[in-house]
Amino acid sequence: xxxxxxxxxxxxxxxxxxxxxxxxxxxxxxxxxxxxxxxxxxxxxxxxxxxxxxxxxxxxxxxxxxxxxxxxxxxxxxxxxxxxxxxxxxxxxxxxxxxxxxxxxxxxxxxxxxxxxxxxxxxxxxxxxxxxxxxxxxxxxxxxxxxxxxxxxxxxxxxxxxxxxxxxxxxxxxxxxxxxxxxxxxxxxxxxxxxxxxxxxxxxxxxxxxxxxxxxxxxxxxxxxxxxxxxxxxxxxxxxxxxxxxxxxxxx
Amino acid sequence: xxxxxxxxxxxxxxxxxxxxxxxxxxxxxxxxxxxxxxxxxxxxxxxxxxxxxxxxxxxxxxxxxxxxxxxxxxxxxxxxxxxxxxxxxxxxxxxxxxxxxxxxxxxxxxxxxxxxxxxxxxxxxxxxxxxxxxxxxxxxxxxxxxxxxxxxxxxxxxxxxxxxxxxxxxxxxxxxxxxxxxxxxxxxxxxxxxxxxxxxxxxxxxxxxxxxxxxxxxxxxxxxxxxxxxxxxxxxxxxxxxxxxxxxxxxxxxxxxxxxxxxxxxxxxxxxxxxxxxxxxxxxxxxxxxxxxxxxxxxxxxxxxxxxxxxxxxxxxxxxxxxxxxxxxxxxxxxxxxxxxxxxxxxxxxxxxxxxxxxxxxxxxxxxxxxxxxxxxxxxxxxxxxxx
Numbered sequence: 001x002x003x004x005x006x007x008x009x010x011x012x013x014x015x016x017x018x019x020x021x022x023x024x025x026x027x028x029x030x031x032x033x034x035x036x037x038x039x040x041x042x043x044x045x046x047x048x049x050x051x052x053x054x055x056x057x058x059x060x061x062x063x064x065x066x067x068x069x070x071x072x073x074x075x076x077x078x079x080x081x082x083x084x085x086x087x088x089x090x091x092x093x094x095x096x097x098x099x100x101x102x103x104x105x106x107x108x109x110x111x112x113x114x115x116x117x118x119x120x121x122x123x124x125x126x127x128x129x130x131x132x133x134x135x136x137x138x139x140x141x142x143x144x145x146x147x148x149x150x151x152x153x154x155x156x157x158x159x160x161x162x163x164x165x166x167x168x169x170x171x172x173x174x175x176x177x178x179x180x181x182x183x184x185x186x187x188x189x190x191x192x193x194x195x196x197x198x199x200x201x202x203x204x205x206x207x208x209x210x211x212x213x214x215x216x217x218x219x220x221x222x223x224x225x226x227x228x229x230x231x232x233x234x235x236x237x238x239x240x241x242x243x244x245x246x247x248x249x250x251x252x
Numbered sequence: 253x254x255x256x257x258x259x260x261x262x263x264x265x266x267x268x269x270x271x272x273x274x275x276x277x278x279x280x281x282x283x284x285x286x287x288x289x290x291x292x293x294x295x296x297x298x299x300x301x302x303x304x305x306x307x308x309x310x311x312x313x314x315x316x317x318x319x320x321x322x323x324x325x326x327x328x329x330x331x332x333x334x335x336x337x338x339x340x341x342x343x344x345x346x347x348x349x350x351x352x353x354x355x356x357x358x359x360x361x362x363x364x365x366x367x368x369x370x371x372x373x374x375x376x377x378x379x380x381x382x383x384x385x386x387x388x389x390x391x392x393x394x395x396x397x398x399x400x401x402x403x404x405x406x407x408x409x410x411x412x413x414x415x416x417x418x419x420x421x422x423x424x425x426x427x428x429x430x431x432x433x434x435x436x437x438x439x440x441x442x443x444x445x446x447x448x449x450x451x452x453x454x455x456x457x458x459x460x461x462x463x464x465x466x467x468x469x470x471x472x473x474x475x476x477x478x479x480x481x482x483x484x485x486x487x488x489x490x491x492x493x494x495x496x497x498x499x500x501x502x503x504x505x506x507x508x509x510x511x512x513x514x515x516x517x518x519x520x521x522x523x524x525x526x527x528x529x530x531x532x533x534x535x536x537x538x539x540x541x542x543x544x545x546x547x548x549x550x551x552x553x554x555x556x557x558x559x560x561x562x563x564x565x566x567x568x569x570x571x572x573x574x575x576x577x578x579x580x581x582x583x584x585x586x587x588x589x590x591x592x593x594x595x596x597x598x599x600x601x602x603x604x605x606x607x608x609x610x611x612x613x614x615x616x617x618x619x620x621x622x623x624x625x626x627x628x629x630x631x632x633x634x635x636x637x638x639x640x
Contacts, residue, residue: 014254032256070269077273189277191311191324194270 001150001173002057002112003046006103006133007039007075009068010123017221024216025093035071038118040186042179046116047079047187049150056150057081059110063102065089069202076197077189084110085204095214096128102207103129104136114155115176119144130178139176142169146182158182255283255340257511260549266556267329274330278337281310286341291601293463294342297456300463301424303345308379312338312349314357321361322374328562332504332555339505340512343611344464346505351420352376354498356383356429363440363482363490372427372442384425384452386416386469387491393418394624394639396431397488401471403432403441403481410434410481412441412450412474418618422452422467430469431491440482440490449474460614496569499619500562503575504555506583506615507548509608513583513590514544516604520594531593540593544586551579570632577625584612 011017011031018027035043043060050056060075062068063086072083084106091099107115115137120127127143134141145157146166154170157177161167171177189197231240245252257279264272285303293300307313316331317323324330331353339346357376360368375381392398401414412432422428428443428450443450449472454465482490518541521531531537554575561567587609591598599606616622624639631637 012254073269074273074276077277188281188310189273190309191274191315191326191330192319194273194277195319195324195326197273198270 001049001053001055001114002059002110003049003114003116004059004061004107004110004112005039005043005046005075005080006115006117006129007043007060007062007071008036008118008121008123009033009062009064009071010036010121013037013122019219019221023218025219033067033071035074036118036122038120038122038178038180040118041181041184042116042118043075043078043080044184044186045145045148045177045179045182046114048184049114049148050079053150059084059112061103061106061110062086063088063094063099063207064091066204069204072202073197074189076200076202077193078187079193080200082200083202085202086207087204088207088209090209092123093212093215094209095212096126096132097214098209098212100129100132100136102209104133107133107137111174113173113175114150115139115174116148117176117178119178119180127178130176134176137174137176139174140171141176141178142171143178144180145169145177146180147184148177148179255279255512255515257336257340257508258514258545258548259552260545261553263549263552263556267333271327271329271333274326275333275337277310278312278334279340281306282337282341286338286345290342290345290463291604291607294344294607295462295601297458297462299344299348299424299465304348304379304382306379307349308377311377312353313377313379314353314361314373316353317357317361317373317377321369322377323357324377327559328500329556329559332501332559335501335505336508336511336555338508340508342463343505343509343608343615344461346501346508347420347461347464347615350498350501350505351385352379352383354501355385355494356427358497359385359429359440359482359485359490359494360442362493363485364442365479365483367479368442368482381426382421382424384419384421384428384467384469385494386419386422386428386430387495388416388418390415390417390468394621396491397438399431399433399438401430401432403434403439405435406475409475409477410441412443412471412476414471416469418455419452419467419469420461421465422469423454423465425452428452428469429494430471437487438490439486441476442480442482443471443474443476444480447474447476458614460610462610492569495619496567496572499572499576500558500567502615502619503551503558503572503579506576506579506612507551507555509612509615510544510548510551510579510583510586513587513605513608514541514548517541517544517590517593520597520603537593540589544589547582547586551582554578570628573620573625573628573632576620577622577629580612580615581622584609584616587612 012034015031020027046058058080060080060083117130142157147158157169311324314323315326319325403410430441451470452467590605627638
């Protein structure tokens with residue numbers, strides 16, 4: 001089975017975020033970059049399928065700036081077989097239509113049985129690309145799967161549904177599944193994996209993106225948190241605290 | 253907040269992509285698996301043995317030995333960086349990896365028979381088997397050539413008698429590399445745990461390296477076959493060759509401990525206010541931080557160059573002495589100063605600097621004391637040995 005995993009390079013979740021002078025993008029000068037955490041779960045899901053069935057080929061696909069080679073090399077060290085890098089320094093400005101269009105074209109050329117995406121990218125937090133991809137590819141889709149197994153020409157996805165229940169879905173192939181955090185933590189790259197990654201191919205090509213129909217018009221940082229206040233001390237303060245939580249903060 | 257090592261001179265630029273990946277992976281693993289448990293392991297004087305299979309799976313044991321023996325085949329820089337990142341966690345953990353990789357796997361690789369290599373290296377790389385290294389004796393520390401442990405030929409076998417002391421991993425080891433006097437000079441033997449007459453009682457009541465096992469090795473008429481002897485080395489150069497490997501890793505490791513202490517002191521003094529402003533805003537604190545940044549950067553440059561010399565096959569043991577001597581003293585100073593900067597909080601297990609400080613007291617003494625490395629350098633530049 002061939003699996004394509006879509007991965008994105010995003011600012012580290014503990015980066016100190018600053019807005020650039022244009023007011024519509026991030027100041028990237030002091031940002032550390034990482035693989036989007038949900039994409040890590042998606043890759044781990046693919047690698048577990050490969051662990052169980054060694055004839056599985058795992059291809060990672062990234063639309064992003066040329067520097068994203070680092071993240072792709074990490075995917076290869078973790079165990080992906082090869083990488084496709086659609087180089088586009090303006091990738092972070094694309095709307096989901098543009099992104100999914102470029103990815104769909106590359107995926108169609110690979111003709112995989114399974115496409116995995118993180119449920120959303122940790123930078124934009126939109127969660128649109130996976131769904132739009134499934135529509136463009138005409139693949140059935142389950143979102144936010146916590147677990148995925150493959151056997152006998154189909155995949156079985158487990159996802160959390162309302163009221164603490166779990167749903168089990170069976171999808172015929174080809175299919176697309178978006179992945180959320182499940183039971184399995186992403187593995188670490190082993191030294192052997194890092195050595196092997198050097199010899200694995202990254203197929204890089206420049207892409208020219210069509211014009212976006214949507215764009216971010218303004219970015220804002222959250223308002224500074226206000227200082228806390230001590231409403232009293234000991235048991236006698238409880239009444240006042242409850243009153244303030246109910247009447248002022250309106251949280252209970 | 254993820255740990256970020258100090259890199260004041262953009263030394264990352266000098267590392268290969270692969271070495272940076274090794275660093276990031278080891279650093280992440282230490283943050284996830286070591287940091288949450290190490291203070292308690294230290295306090296309770298327990299070696300976190302559950303980490304050994306993970307360390308093996310990551311490929312950190314004997315990382316610089318060839319792939320044909322189940323190792324990762326990495327270069328000297330990667331091996332050094334691994335030591336640095338592990339010691340950022342704890343010197344005891346780095347000691348485990350140094351002993352397993354440099355003092356047991358390396359001599360098996362360099363001095364052992366093909367049969368010894370095939371038997372031990374793949375299993376040790378996985379962490380399925382643990383090794384220890386017996387050179388130091390109760391009465392022979394800096395003067396290992398005076399050792400009294402001896403091996404006498406008895407038919408096809410050898411009979412070992414004597415005792416070793418301060419042996420990391422001793423009690424938990426499956427096999428000990430033991431150096432003993434023979435009629436042909438000092439030779440090395442692989443003695444398996446459970447061999448009659450061989451015992452390895454743990455040395456307790458340490459105030460340092462508490463998350464690491466330290467033991468005596470006692471040999472009372474221990475019979476081993478000739479196939480347990482290293483066929484390819486005789487004389488003191490055997491054990492000294494191992495020590496050069498391990499000391500190389502220690503020079504790197506010390507940087508990790510120093511970076512941990514620097515980072516802790518920086519964060520602490522930025523966060524704690526006295527007299528109405530952060531401690532970090534006071535000149536005395538800034539002088540200490542500036543000194544730390546300078547000394548760590550110098551130590552990093554020493555190690556980077558040392559790795560290049562090792563890669564090129566131009567390294568001399570005296571080069572390693574300079575690095576071990578400088579970097580461990582540097583790390584110990586930084587740990588002590590960090591402890592001071594944290595005030596009373598610095599003495600508690602809530603913070604790392606006192607643990608590092610206590611650990612580094614051992615690192616300062618083991619693998620060639622600071623003084624012995626001073627004399628090695630003195631001998632090298634004058635041509636006169638002060639210790640003979």
